[in-house]
Amino acid sequence: MNKGTNIFWIIIDSVRTFRTGADDRDRIDIIDEFANESIEFTNCVTSAPSSKLAAGAMFTGMPSVYVARHFNDWKFKNDKIKTIKTLVDEHDYKSFPLIDTRNGRENYQHILPPVRKKDLPRGYNLSDYVWSNEELFNVFEHIINGYGDDNPVSFVLWYDCRRDPKTNYYISKTLRTIKEQGYWDNSIIIMQSDHGYPDPRSKLNENYLAGLGHDMILTDDNIKTPMLIRYPQGPVGKKISRIIGHVDIIPTIFDILKIQNSYDSNRFFGKSVLPLIVDETKPQKRIIRTDTRLTMDVGKITSLRGDNYKYTYFYDDAAEVLVNLIADPNELVNLLDSKYGEDISKVLSDFRNELKSYDKDIFNFHLSDLKENAKNNFQSLSETYSNSSPSICIVSKAPHNLIEILIESIVSSFQKIGKITLLGYGGINYSSNTHGQIINVSALSKTSITQANISAHEIVIYLTENSKRVFLKPDIYSGVKAIKGEKLILLNYNFELFDYFRSRWFPSGARLFFSFDRKGYIYKDEPLTFVKDVFEFIGISFNYLTRRGMKKDLVAAREIHEYRTNMMKKESGNSEEVNREIKNMSKATDD
Numbered sequence: 245m246n247k248g249t250n251i252f253w254i255i256i257d258s259v260r261t262f263r264t265g266a267d268d269r270d271r272i273d274i275i276d277e278f279a280n281e282s283i284e285f286t287n288c289v290t291s292a293p294s295s296k297l298a299a300g301a302m303f304t305g306m307p308s309v310y311v312a313r314h315f316n317d318w319k320f321k322n323d324k325i326k327t328i329k330t331l332v333d334e335h336d337y338k339s340f341p342l343i344d345t346r347n348g349r350e351n352y353q354h355i356l357p358p359v360r361k362k363d364l365p366r367g368y369n370l371s372d373y374v375w376s377n378e379e380l381f382n383v384f385e386h387i388i389n390g391y392g393d394d395n396p397v398s399f400v401l402w403y404d405c406r407r408d409p410k411t412n413y414y415i416s417k418t419l420r421t422i423k424e425q426g427y428w429d430n431s432i433i434i435m436q437s438d439h440g441y442p443d444p445r446s447k448l449n450e451n452y453l454a455g456l457g458h459d460m461i462l463t464d465d466n467i468k469t470p471m472l473i474r475y476p477q478g479p480v481g482k483k484i485s486r487i488i489g490h491v492d493i494i495p496t497i498f499d500i501l502k503i504q505n506s507y508d509s510n511r512f513f514g515k516s517v518l519p520l521i522v523d524e525t526k527p528q529k530r531i532i533r534t535d536t537r538l539t540m541d542v543g544k545i546t547s548l549r550g551d552n553y554k555y556t557y558f559y560d561d562a563a564e565v566l567v568n569l570i571a572d573p574n575e576l577v578n579l580l581d582s583k584y585g586e587d588i589s590k591v592l593s594d595f596r597n598e599l600k601s602y603d604k605d606i607f608n609f610h611l612s613d614l615k616e617n618a619k620n621n622f623q624s625l626s627e628t629y630s631n632s633s634p635s636i637c638i639v640s641k642a643p644h645n646l647i648e649i650l651i652e653s654i655v656s657s658f659q660k661i662g663k664i665t666l667l668g669y670g671g672i673n674y675s676s677n678t679h680g681q682i683i684n685v686s687a688l689s690k691t692s693i694t695q696a697n698i699s700a701h702e703i704v705i706y707l708t709e710n711s712k713r714v715f716l717k718p719d720i721y722s723g724v725k726a727i728k729g730e731k732l733i734l735l736n737y738n739f740e741l742f743d744y745f746r747s748r749w750f751p752s753g754a755r756l757f758f759s760f761d762r763k764g765y766i767y768k769d770e771p772l773t774f775v776k777d778v779f780e781f782i783g784i785s786f787n788y789l790t791r792r793g794m795k796k797d798l799v800a801a802r803e804i805h806e807y808r809t810n811m812m813k814k815e816s817g818n819s820e821e822v823n824r825e826i827k828n829m830s831k832a833t834d835d
Contacts, residue, residue: 247394247396248336248337248395248396248430249396249430249431249432249475249476249500249501250396250397250398250399250427250430250431250432251328251331251337251396251397251398251399251431251432251434251497252399252401252418252422252427252431252432252433252434253398253399253400253401253432253434253493254401254403254415254418254433254434254435254436255302255400255401255402255403255436255437255438256272256403256404256405256411256415256435256436256437256470257295257344257402257403257404257405257406257437257438258295258404258405258406258437258438258439258440258441259271259272259275259405259437259440259441259469259470260437260440260441260443260465260468261286261440261468261469261470262465264443264444266444267441267444267449268405268406268407268408268409268411269405269406269440269441271470272405272411272412272415273412274412274415274416274419274435275435275470275472277416278419278433278435278472278474279472279481279483280480280481281474281480281481282433282435282472282473282474282478282480282481283472283473283474283478283479283480283482283483283484283521284470284471284472284482284483284484285471285472285473285483285484285486285488285517286483286484286485287468287485287486287487287488287551288436288468288469288470288471288487288488288489288490289467289468289469289487289488289489289490289532289534289549290438290439290440290467290468290469290489290490290534291307291308291309291489291490291491291532291533291534291535292308292439292459292534292535292536293439293440293458293459293460293461293462293466293467293534293536294315294439294459294536295348295438295439296315296318296348296351297311297315297318297459297535297538298438298439298490299348299351299352299438300312300318300320300355301489301490301491302436302438302490302491302493302494303327303328303352303355303356303494304320304325304327304355304491304494305325305326305327305491305492305493305494305495305505305513305514306325306491306513306514307489307491307512307513307533307535308535308538309533309535309538309539309606310512310513310606310609310610311538312538313538313539313540313610313614313646313737313738314538314539314540314541314709314737315537315538315541315709316709316736316737317709317736317737317738317740318351318538319738320354320355325513326494326498326503326505327355327356327494328341328355328356328357328398328400329354329355329356329357330503331398331501331503332357332398335396335501335503336395336396337395337396337397337398338391338393338395338396338397338398339356339357339358339359339397339398340359340363340384340387340397340398340399340400341356341357341358341359341399341400341402342359342375342380342383342384342399342400342401342402343356343400343402344374344375344376344377344380344402344403344404345373345374345375346370346371346372346373346374346766347373348402349370349766350762350763350766351762353762353765356400358370358765359383359387360765360769361769361770362769363387364383364386365382365383365386368382368383369770369773370765370766370769370770370773371766371770371773371776376408377403377404377408377410377411377414378410378414380401380402380403380414381414381417381418384399384401384418384421385421387399388421388422388425388427389425397427401418403415415435419433429476430476431474431475431476432473432474432475432476432497432500432501433473433474433475434471434472434473434474434493435470435471435472435473436469436470436471436472436490436493437469437470438469438490439458439466439467439469440464440465440466440467440468440469441458441465441466442458442461442463442465442466442808443463443465443574443812445812445815446463446465446808446812446815447808448461448808459536460536460543460545460805461536461805461808462534462536462545462546462547462556463575463808464549464554464569464573464575467534467547467549469490471488471490473496473517475500476500478521479521482521484517484520484521484524485524485551486520486524486528486530486551487530487532487549487550487551488517488520488530488532489514489532489533490514491513491514491515491532492514492515492516492517493514494514495513495514495515495516496514496516496517496518498516499516499518500518510605512533512602512605512606515530529550530550530551531548531549531550531595531598532548532549532550533546533547533548533549533602534546534547534549539606539607539610540610540642540643540645540646540709540737541643541709542560542641542643543559543560544559544560545557545558545559545805546559546599548595548598548599548602549569552568552569552570553566553567553568553569553591553595554566554567554569554575555592555595555596555599557599558805564580564592565578565580565805566578566579566580566588566591566592566595567579574812575809575812576809576812576813580592607645610649611649614649614650614653614738614739615649615652615653615656617738617739617740618650618653618654618656618657618739619653619656619657621739621740621741622653622654622657622658622741623657625657625703625731625733625741626657626658626659628731629658629660629702629703630659632660632702633660633661633662634658634661634662634701634702634703635662635663635664635665635680635701635702635703636654636661636662636663636664636665636701636702636703636704636705637664637665637666637667637698637701637703637704637705637727637729638650638651638664638665638666638667638705638707639667639669639688639704639705639706639707639723639724639727640666640667640668640672640706640707640708641668641669641670641671641672641688642672642707642708642709642737644674644675646707646737647666647674647707650705650707650735650739651664651666651677651679653739655679661679662702663679663680663681664677664679664680665680665681665682665683665698665699665701666680666681666682666683667683667684667685667696667698667727668682668683668684668685669684669685669686669687669688669692670686670687670688671686672684683696683698687719687723688719688720688723688724689719689720689722689723690719690722690723690725690726692723693723693726693727694726698727698728699728700728700729701727701728701729701730702729702730702731703729703730703731703733704724704727704729704731704732704733705733705735706720706724706732706733706734706735706744706745707735707736707737708734708735708736708737709736709737716734716744721745724745725745732744732745732746733745754781757777757781757784758774758777758781763777
């Protein structure tokens with residue numbers, strides 16, 4: 245038996261906090277059973293209703309909008325904050341993250357030091373695209389039964405409730421194995437979901453969301469999750485209703501282990517929940533942020549949730565929704581659109597100020613990262629033009645703030661600079677560019693570029709969030725190539741440079757696809773995986789060259805939100821009844 249406090253972190257993908265009897269996303273029995281032997285937080289909120297972004301927050305203690313700038317260029321820098329990697333590097337932990345998909349194993353490896361091929365039972369591979377719940381449990385059982393080290397262990401087990409009626413069985417079996425192997429009393433055991441799923445009454449089911457995803461929905465059914473924790477000498481059978489977030493898990497782990505962390509240095513990061521466990525009545529003014537998209541994306545929606553109110557902001561059209569969660573738990577009445585006898589001016593003002601402060605902090609956080617990246621990645625390019633003043637054309641539909649950072653980084657990286665032309669497309673209209681001109685075209689295509697009659701530039705930079713998609717759309721490729729320039733560069737939202745336009749798909753496309761930073765540890769452990777990926781790359785190349793498999797556009801976020809509200813009203817009764825309930829409240833609750 246090993247010494248130290250072990251960690252067993254069980255995640256059940258897409259489980260609601262409640263039961264409906266309508267589908268396979270309901271709260272399952274083992275959650276109720278484990279609640280009797282642990283502490284349950286009944287108001288726990290995810291950082292994002294998307295598995296990848298939610299994981300970024302869970303495993304770092306930072307809201308997902310700090311972890312990366314865009315979904316397609318998701319990259320975590322682990323030198324800023326403590327994670328499970330810290331426990332491995334500094335406290336002799338052994339890490340076994342059992343993530344059910346290959347994509348997840350690749351994405352989280354720098355936060356959760358990965359399981360290796362030698363740890364797996366015969367017939368299992370790191371390159372397997374997905375492990376079923378049964379297979380994931382088999383891997384766990386194989387590792388824990390054969391573990392004979394004195395070092396404490398950290399297991400992360402990512403199960404999936406979807407289309408598996410035996411999910412409850414395998415998670416029950418996991419807990420039973422932890423007990424049988426003697427880890428029960430000297431371990432931190434966490435059980436949660438990464439996000440919820442829309443209430444069936446909303447009709448936002450898999451059929452409606454096919455090709456769209458549920459990650460644009462910020463109502464409580466989709467962002468609240470089960471959250472239970474058990475730790476040595478901790479209370480059991482206790483329920484806490486105060487709001488917490490997934491960002492609080494890592495700080496709580498470090499607090500239980502009595503290891504100093506730096507989370508308190510930023511008020512927007514996670515906080516240990518141990519003080520709440522000791523005294524739930526202690527006053528706290530806590531707001532948990534949830535985002536549908538990362539900082540530099542379009543179509544972004546953000547919710548700020550307190551104990552009693554929730555504020556939702558739609559960035560594209562500056563729309564706002566404010567709901568009273570106590571009187572209106574189904575979130576059917578926007579208090580900004582109704583008259584109900586409660587003065588919400590202070591509540592609204594507080595939320596607006598919180599969002600403004602939050603966004604400023606996020607911007608500054610990314611600013612320092614991007615300046616450092618630009619300094620490193622532009623060095624070679626600036627040396628090439630050290631004896632001249634190159635003119636630069638930036639082609640992008642990126643948000644204003646990212647463009648501003650890029651221009652500032654270019655000016656500071658080059659000894660001398662000529663004019664900077666900013667070319668926007670796809671409806672993006674930039675308001676200012678003090679270093680040159682602004683040109684807007686309807687689309688990034690060869691025809692539009694030719695009609696715009698853009699002058700020649702020494703450097704053309706295509707700034708895109710899609711660098712990991714390997715292949716650009718043919719119109720975009722030919723559009724950028726139509727701009728006269730000595731050097732054409734693809735730049736992603738991490739300010740990493742790719743000489744993509746010299747050759748349409750090789751070697752830059754191959755470099756993107758065979759990313760050794762992401763896939764290298766699997767290739768090292770399983771060399772044949774590289775061969776398999778070569779064939780996959782050939783298939784993707786063929787589809788690209790024959791223009792197959794183009795994705796359809798997403799439904800507007802507001803349309804999904806309004807559809808959900810209308811369906812819920814039909815199922816829940818007339819919204820006027822909800823209005824009357826709010827009016828009859830004797831006293832407004834304060835966050």
